[in-house]
Amino acid sequence: MDFTKFIQIRRDLHQIPEPGFQEFKTQRYVLDYLNQLPGEHLEIKTWRTGILVKIKGKQPRRIIGYRTDMDGLPIKEQTTYPFQSQHPGYMHACGHDLHMAIALGLVTHFAHQPIDDDVLVIFQPAEEGPGGARPMLESQAFQAWKPDLMIALHIAPEYPVGTIATKEGILFANTSELFIDFTGRGGHAAYPHLANDMVVAASHFVTQLQSVVSRNIDPLDSAVITIGKITGGDKQNIIAETARVEGTIRTLSMDSMAKVKGRIEALLKGIEAGFECTTALDYGANYCQVYNDPSLTRQFMSWARTLEQVRLIECKEAMTGEDFGYFLQEVPGFMFWLGVDSPFGLHHAQLEPKEEAIGVAIRLLIDYIVWKSGQKEVNMVK
Numbered sequence: 494m495d496f497t498k499f500i501q502i503r504r505d506l507h508q509i510p511e512p513g514f515q516e517f518k519t520q521r522y523v524l525d526y527l528n529q530l531p532g533e534h535l536e537i538k539t540w541r542t543g544i545l546v547k548i549k550g551k552q553p554r555r556i557i558g559y560r561t562d563m564d565g566l567p568i569k570e571q572t573t574y575p576f577q578s579q580h581p582g583y584m585h586a587c588g589h590d591l592h593m594a595i596a597l598g599l600v601t602h603f604a605h606q607p608i609d610d611d612v613l614v615i616f617q618p619a620e621e622g623p624g625g626a627r628p629m630l631e632s633q634a635f636q637a638w639k640p641d642l643m644i645a646l647h648i649a650p651e652y653p654v655g656t657i658a659t660k661e662g663i664l665f666a667n668t669s670e671l672f673i674d675f676t677g678r679g680g681h682a683a684y685p686h687l688a689n690d691m692v693v694a695a696s697h698f699v700t701q702l703q704s705v706v707s708r709n710i711d712p713l714d715s716a717v718i719t720i721g722k723i724t725g726g727d728k729q730n731i732i733a734e735t736a737r738v739e740g741t742i743r744t745l746s747m748d749s750m751a752k753v754k755g756r757i758e759a760l761l762k763g764i765e766a767g768f769e770c771t772t773a774l775d776y777g778a779n780y781c782q783v784y785n786d787p788s789l790t791r792q793f794m795s796w797a798r799t800l801e802q803v804r805l806i807e808c809k810e811a812m813t814g815e816d817f818g819y820f821l822q823e824v825p826g827f828m829f830w831l832g833v834d835s836p837f838g839l840h841h842a843q844l845e846p847k848e849e850a851i852g853v854a855i856r857l858l859i860d861y862i863v864w865k866s867g868q869k870e871v872n873m874v875k
């Protein structure tokens with residue numbers, strides 16, 4: 494199979510990053526590609542801005558699924574690419590362009606060479622937020638084709654090309670977004686005693702937040718709170734009436750998630766009393782952890798260790814989030830990292846994954862799906 498086509502597809506998709514549930518051009522691009530493949534084995538459905546493609550097997554007993562995400566991020570691209578984003582302020586900075594190119598590689602292969610089982614390739618919107626996996630999982634479109642096994646991958650800038658990494662059990666953390674609006678009283682910069690300054694209130698809150706992970710969470714049960722954005726005020730000589738803090742919480746256990754949220758709520762009460770202001774708290778989108786089915790993952794890892802073309806690493810869990818975890822609550826499966834060797838990491842404006850990884854992943858997934866389909870037991874977990 495010639496993988497250069499999928500590198501070009503990645504470059505095309507890289508130029509049209511779109512926010513979650515607004516992946517209209519991306520969906521059109523993928524549908525146009527699918528429509529020029531030999532159609533005799535393909536069934537295609539759309540769900541919102543997502544797509545489900547079933548490649549019918551010759552004697553299907555099971556459905557083997559692969560899921561890719563589709564959305565981009567609000568980042569101004571600073572790569573050296575000649576094929577940079579054509580959508581100002583948006584970038585594929587989390588590898589979803591590669592994930593989709595790999596998905597199309599799988600569809601292309603199996604459309605020409607179907608296996609006995611059905612293969613389902615899912616293009617899922619809104620992974621970065623507000624979360625497409627959960628509603629897609631609950632959709633009639635998905636439930637009608639619910640797979641027996643589901644796989645997903647995520648690019649890993651820290652590993653060389655040819656490396657994959659995974660582990661049994663928890664791979665990615667529980668997440669909750671965090672949005673807080675502070676409202677006080679604005680005023681003239683020279684009359685602070687007549688106003689309640691929300692830049693100061695929000696700043697105190699962000700500083701107090703730093704003690705939650707260090708003082709309230711069991712050090713053996715990891716947690717992260719990151720505030721990625723603060724806005725407030727209108728002009729340098731006007732005391733800010735409002736401020737907004739936006740962030741994300743990551744924990745390995747749900748107990749710690751509840752603890753962090755409880756502490757945030759307590760701190761906000763203190764800020765309200767101390768600064769005579771009001772606060773409005775919104776937890777936005779919450780994702781469950783990605784929990785790899787232990788038996789399937791162990792089997793995948795043993796199989797991958799026999800391959801010459803990849804090096805398998807047993808990694809630790811990461812505090813990244815992924816709504817693929819919702820699919821794994823209903824369908825056994827696993828996720829793994831794919832080495833793409835970039836000096837700049839995920840969510841960075843200079844992320845430049847090495848594109849040879851696309852071919853590595855397509856080959857690996859084809860081989861695994863063919864091998865897995867060749868197993869006699871109908872239950873794929875065995």
Ligand SMILES: CC(=O)N[C@@H](CCC[C@H](N)C(=O)O)C(=O)O
Pocket residue numbers: 587620621622647668669670740741742778780812813814815839
């Ligand atoms: C793999 C990855 O980077 N995923 C995102 C998921 C974001 C979830 C949500 N919008 C949040 O910020 O909590 C990540 O940031 O880990």
